[in-house]
Amino acid sequence: MRWRVLVVMTGLVLVTGTVSLVPPATAALAARSTAAVPASCGGGSHRWYTWAHSGSGTLQGTAAEARTWKHWNVAGHSGGFSDEAVWVINTHNANNALEVGFVTGQGATVFSNKMYMYYTTNNGVHEHDTFTELPKNKVIWMSAVSNGHQSSAFVYKKFLAKNIHYGVGSPRLTYEQAEVNFHNIPMAGGGSGSALALEFKTARGKWFDWGYIKGGRQKPYKIQFFQPNGVIEGGNGSHC
Amino acid sequence: MAVAAASAALLGVACSAGASQGADKPSPSATHRQTVPRLAACPVPAQAFLRPADVPRLARFLDYRHVDQLPIHTQPLHPLWFVKKYSCGRYYGFIARAALRGRFRAENNASARSAGYPIQKWPYVPLTGAIVTALPHNVFEVYEAAYRFTSVAAARAYANVLRHNFRDYALPAGALPAGFSAGTALLGSNRRTSERQIGVVGQLANVAVTVWLQGGEQLSWPDVAGYWASTWRRLRPLRT
Numbered sequence: 001m002r003w004r005v006l007v008v009m010t011g012l013v014l015v016t017g018t019v020s021l022v023p024p025a026t027a028a029l030a031a032r033s034t035a036a037v038p039a040s041c042g043g044g045s046h047r048w049y050t051w052a053h054s055g056s057g058t059l060q061g062t063a064a065e066a067r068t069w070k071h072w073n074v075a076g077h078s079g080g081f082s083d084e085a086v087w088v089i090n091t092h093n094a095n096n097a098l099e100v101g102f103v104t105g106q107g108a109t110v111f112s113n114k115m116y117m118y119y120t121t122n123n124g125v126h127e128h129d130t131f132t133e134l135p136k137n138k139v140i141w142m143s144a145v146s147n148g149h150q151s152s153a154f155v156y157k158k159f160l161a162k163n164i165h166y167g168v169g170s171p172r173l174t175y176e177q178a179e180v181n182f183h184n185i186p187m188a189g190g191g192s193g194s195a196l197a198l199e200f201k202t203a204r205g206k207w208f209d210w211g212y213i214k215g216g217r218q219k220p221y222k223i224q225f226f227q228p229n230g231v232i233e234g235g236n237g238s239h240c
Numbered sequence: 241m242a243v244a245a246a247s248a249a250l251l252g253v254a255c256s257a258g259a260s261q262g263a264d265k266p267s268p269s270a271t272h273r274q275t276v277p278r279l280a281a282c283p284v285p286a287q288a289f290l291r292p293a294d295v296p297r298l299a300r301f302l303d304y305r306h307v308d309q310l311p312i313h314t315q316p317l318h319p320l321w322f323v324k325k326y327s328c329g330r331y332y333g334f335i336a337r338a339a340l341r342g343r344f345r346a347e348n349n350a351s352a353r354s355a356g357y358p359i360q361k362w363p364y365v366p367l368t369g370a371i372v373t374a375l376p377h378n379v380f381e382v383y384e385a386a387y388r389f390t391s392v393a394a395a396r397a398y399a400n401v402l403r404h405n406f407r408d409y410a411l412p413a414g415a416l417p418a419g420f421s422a423g424t425a426l427l428g429s430n431r432r433t434s435e436r437q438i439g440v441v442g443q444l445a446n447v448a449v450t451v452w453l454q455g456g457e458q459l460s461w462p463d464v465a466g467y468w469a470s471t472w473r474r475l476r477p478l479r480t
Contacts, residue, residue: 079304079331094318106311109405114364124313131428136356
C-alpha cells in the first residue's frame with residue numbers, strides 16, 4: 001500500500017474570537033510531505049488513524065475548531081479508545097510533546113463511555129483525564145500551546161492546564177491526529193456536513209489557519225491524510 | 241524537573257536497575273543474579289480474569305477479549321518504545337447493579353441528556369452524583385486488564401507509566417503481592433460527587449496487570465479488599 005496525499009477541500013469554519021484568517025507567507029511554515037511508510041490500519045485490525053501536520057519552527061501552538069462526535073461506540077470485543085487531538089511536538093525529540101483533545105474508551109487509568117477532555121505530555125507518558133463530558137455534535141476549540149518553558153491545554157470552555165511547568169522545545173511541529181477503534185466514529189471532524197479547521201500560533205502569539213477538511217485547498221498548506229483500507233479523511237473508517 | 245527526569249527514564253529505558261536504554265534484556269550482571277521468568281504467551285487466558293459469579297453485586301458490561309491497542313496516547317509514527325513490544329491483552333469491566341436502575345440511573349440519564357447523549361443500555365461512566373454520596377463505601381465499578389508484552393522490561397515500563405499517573409496509596413503490609421502497588425485518584429472535579437478510585441498496578445513476568453476499583457465518596461481499602469482477593473485468586477496462576 002502507498003501513502004496517498006489527499007487534497008482536502010476548504011470549507012472554512014470561522015473561528016470565533018481572535019483568529020486572523022490570512023495565512024502568513026513564511027517559508028518556514030510551508031507544509032511538508034509525510035515520509036512514505038507502508039500503509040496499514042495502524043495498531044491492529046480494529047484501528048484507524050488520520051493525521052496531518054503543517055510546518056515547524058518557533059511556532060508555539062496547534063489548535064483546531066472541531067466538531068465533537070455525533071455518535072460513538074465502545075461496544076465490541078477489541079477494546080481500545082478513540083480520540084481527536086492537537087499536538088505540538090519537538091521535531092528533534094518526538095517524545096517531547098503536548099497533546100490536547102477529547103477521547104472515549106480505555107484511558108491509561110480509567111474507562112469512560114463519555115466524550116471527555118484530556119491532555120498528555122511526553123508522548124502519552126503522563127495522561128490527565130478530566131472526566132467532564134463534552135456535548136455531542138458541537139463545534140469546540142481545542143489548543144496545545146508551549147513556549148518551550150511552560151505549556152497550556154484548552155478544550156471547549158476550560159483550561160485543562162495553564163502555564164504548567166512543562167515545555168516543548170523548538171523547533172516545534174503543528175500536528176493533528178485522530179484515531180478510532182470503531183469504524184462508525186467519524187474522524188477529524190468527519191463525515192459530510194462537518195468540518196475541521198486547524199490553526200497554529202506564532203511566537204508572537206497570533207493564530208493563523210493552516211488546514212481544513214471539506215472545502216477547497218488552501219495554498220500553500222494542505223492536509224495530508226493517511227488512508228489505509230477504506231478510511232476516508234474526515235469520514236468514517238471501515239474494516240481492514 | 242524531577243518529573244522530567246522520571247519521564248526521561250520511562251521514555252528511554254525500562255524503569256528498573258540493570259536495564260540499558262532501549263534494550264529489552266537486563267544487563268548480563270543482573271541476569272546472573274535473577275531467575276529468568278517464563279514469559280507468558282498470547283492470548284492471556286480468560287480464566288485469569290474475574291467471572292460474573294465472582295462478583296454477584298456487579299454486572300459485566302465490558303468484555304474486551306482482544307485489546308488490539310495498548311491504551312496509551314502516543315504518535316503512531318513515533319510510539320513509545322514499549323508500545324512496540326505490546327502483543328495482546330484482555331480487559332473486562334463490571335458495574336454495580338444498583339447503578340442500573342432507580343433514582344441513580346435516572347440521575348445518570350438526566351446528566352447524559354443534558355449533554356445530548358443517547359440513553360443506552362449501560363450508564364455513562366465514571367458515575368457521578370447521588371450514588372457516590374448515598375453509598376460512600378460501595379464499589380460501583382471494577383475494571384481488570386492484563387497486557388502481554390514481548391519482554392519483561394517492556395511490561396515493567398508500561399506498569400511504571402501507569403503508576404506515575406496515580407497518587408500513592410499506602411496499604412497494610414502484605415495487602416498486595418510482590419510487584420504490585422496501589423494508587424488513588426478522584427474521577428472528576430467534585431470531591432463529593434465524583435467516584436473515588438483505588439488502582440492496583442502490577443507485573444507478572446511479561447504481563448502488566450491493572451485493576452481499577454471505583455466507588456463511593458469514602459471508598460478505602462477495606463471496602464475493596466474482597467474484590468481484590470477475588471481478582472488475585474484468578475490472576476495468581478499467571479505468576480511464574
